[in-house]
Each structure stands twice: as structure tokens, then as C-alpha cells.
Amino acid sequence: MQKEGLLAYFGGRQVPLADARISVLTHAFLYGTAVFEGIRGYRSATGSEVLIFRLREHYQRLERSGRILSIRIQQDVETLCRLTVDLVAANHFREDIYIRPIVYKSAERIGVHLSDESDLVIVTVPFGKYLEDERPLALGVSSWRRTEDNAIPSRAKVNGSYVNLSLAASEARASGFDEAILLNEDGHVSEAAGMNLYLVRDGRLITPSVSANLLEGVTRDSIRTLAQEELGLRVEERQVDRTELYIADEAFLVGTAAQVAPVGSIDRRPLGDGKTGPITVRLKDLYGRVARGQVSKYASWITRVAG
Numbered sequence: 001m002q003k004e005g006l007l008a009y010f011g012g013r014q015v016p017l018a019d020a021r022i023s024v025l026t027h028a029f030l031y032g033t034a035v036f037e038g039i040r041g042y043r044s045a046t047g048s049e050v051l052i053f054r055l056r057e058h059y060q061r062l063e064r065s066g067r068i069l070s071i072r073i074q075q076d077v078e079t080l081c082r083l084t085v086d087l088v089a090a091n092h093f094r095e096d097i098y099i100r101p102i103v104y105k106s107a108e109r110i111g112v113h114l115s116d117e118s119d120l121v122i123v124t125v126p127f128g129k130y131l132e133d134e135r136p137l138a139l140g141v142s143s144w145r146r147t148e149d150n151a152i153p154s155r156a157k158v159n160g161s162y163v164n165l166s167l168a169a170s171e172a173r174a175s176g177f178d179e180a181i182l183l184n185e186d187g188h189v190s191e192a193a194g195m196n197l198y199l200v201r202d203g204r205l206i207t208p209s210v211s212a213n214l215l216e217g218v219t220r221d222s223i224r225t226l227a228q229e230e231l232g233l234r235v236e237e238r239q240v241d242r243t244e245l246y247i248a249d250e251a252f253l254v255g256t257a258a259q260v261a262p263v264g265s266i267d268r269r270p271l272g273d274g275k276t277g278p279i280t281v282r283l284k285d286l287y288g289r290v291a292r293g294q295v296s297k298y299a300s301w302i303t304r305v306a307g
């Protein structure tokens with residue numbers, strides 16, 4: 001990753017990324033007590049702007065994650081958006097980017113409770129594809145279960161909780177899969193490691209409900225809107241059994257980093273003919289055009305940054 005010359009927002013101002021450093025005694029480093037977001041910015045077709053996708057919705061989720069973790073974010077959503085736009089502009093990017101705001105427990109102290117203040121850091125880096133290639137993914141159901149709402153809530157995007165997903169993602173790769181699907185303790189489908197999941201059955205979209213210990217994804221929401229509004233599809237949000245994974249006609253993962261990623265097989269059972277299904281193709285294409293600001297109806301989802 002190219003880091004030279006990049007600016008970050010740290011300590012209340014823009015500083016060289018190399019100077020955005022924290023002590024090893026920082027509470028967030030010791031205990032994972034931080035909340036974060038992952039946001040994409042796409043270089044416009046003309047090359048003159050960066051188009052940030054659903055910036056406001058990401059900061060609204062950050063604020064909600066903070067509330068769950070007793071982190072009161074000092075800046076309101078408007079201010080967070082403005083700081084981000086200023087930072088992206090100052091970095092003069094020529095490519096697609098990823099934006100990672102983190103609000104972290106910054107006290108340097110031993111002891112797990114959450115009473116201290118927190119600080120904001122925003123890092124922006126050039127970012128291309130997240131998943132290796134365009135081939136439909138081979139998914140495997142993980143032996144690791146998704147953390148429960150009453151243990152480490154998945155609804156909040158908490159840094160420390162990603163250990164759960166790291167274990168599942170590593171196990172999947174070691175077993176020859178591309179990615180993992182995690183089940184809840186009750187055996188129902190939750191989400192993939194850093195992505196939500198959609199199934200297609202008989203022309204309907206199905207996605208696990210928000211009470212399945214998942215992150216309420218911005219892409220999940222975007223896809224639901226596009227599927228309903230633009231393709232006229234029915235979308236069901238409900239409890240999903242493991243065996244429904246095996247009999248789906250199509251499946252795809254959705255997330256800021258992964259965008260829309262087709263699934264070819266689950267637990268080595270091919271879905272359909274194992275190729276990217278027709279509904280997946282249409283949604284992937286539509287999402288790509290919307291996120292890159294090419295569909296005027298969804299212009300309100302895009303924040304344009306000149307520079």
C-alpha cells in the first residue's frame with residue numbers, strides 16, 4: 001500500500017500519516033475498545049473528482065456503534081462528513097480510495113471499563129479490489145460462530161470484535177475456501193467475514209434479518225433498495241437456515257470493500273451451474289454504476305469531492 005505523502009486526520013488536525021501514532025498503552029490497543037467505519041471513494045470517470053459512497057449513512061452508523069460502546073463522539077455527523085471531505089481533497093487522490101474513520105478509547109491505562117474520553121482518527125488510502133478476482137467465490141460454513149448480541153454485539157462495528165471474523169476468514173482459507181459464512185449460536189445464518197449475504201430463490205432475494213447478529217450493512221441496504229426499486233424484486237429479510245444456502249439458485253456477498261461478489265459454491269455444493277447467476281449479474285452492474293455516480297436517481301448517495 002502506498003503511504004508516502006498521505007495525510008491523516010489525527011489529534012484534531014491533518015498530519016502526515018507517518019505521524020499519526022498512538023502509545024502501546026492506549027486503551028483501544030490493549031482491549032480493542034474502538035468503533036470504526038469503512039467507506040469507499042471512487043475516482044470519477046472524468047478523473048476530476050472522488051465520489052464518496054453514502055458518507056452520511058456510514059457516519060450515522062459510527063454514531064450508533066459509539067452509543068453501544070458508550071463512546072460519545074465529540075463531532076456530529078455533519079462535522080465528520082466535512083472533516084472527511086477536507087481530508088480526501090487534501091490528499092489529491094488519482095484512484096479509488098478507502099476511508100477508515102476510527103473513534104478509539106485513547107486513555108493510556110490498564111483496566112477494562114469504558115469511562116474515559118475518546119479520540120477520532122481518519123485515514124484515507126488508495127484502494128482497488130478487495131477480493132482477489134472476479135471468479136464466483138467458494139464459501140465454506142465456519143466452525144466459528146458469530147458473536148452474540150449479548151456478548152460482543154455485531155450491530156456495532158467494534159474493532160475488537162473482528163477477531164471473531166479473522167478466525168473464520170483464516171479457517172476458510174486454510175480449508176481451501178475463498179471466504180467464510182458464519183452461523184449464530186442457534187445454527188442460523190448470520191453473515192460472511194466482513195460482508196452481508198444475499199440468496200436468490202425463485203426470483204426472490206433473501207437476506208438474514210437484522211436480529212441474526214450481523215452488521216446492518218450500508219451495501220445490504222443499498223442492494224435492497226436497488227433490487228426493489230429498479231428490478232422490481234421481492235426482498236425477504238428473515239431467519240435463514242443453513243440448508244437454504246445449499247439450495248439457493250444464486251448467492252452473493254455485499255459490502256463496502258467487496259461491493260457485490262458472486263458466490264459459486266457453498267460447502268463445495270455448486271449453486272445453480274456454479275457460474276454467476278443472472279440476478280447477481282444485474283445487481284452487480286447496477287450497484288457499480290450507482291456507486292460511481294452514473295445513475296442520477298441515486299445522486300443523493302454520493303458526496304463529490306473535487307481535487
Ligand code: PMP
Pocket residue numbers: 038165191192193194195196214215216217218219220254255256257
Ligand atoms: N458485516 C461486517 C461484519 C462488516 O465488517 C461489513 C463491512 N463494513 C459488512 C457486513 C458490510 O457492511 P457495509 O456494506 O456497510 O460495508
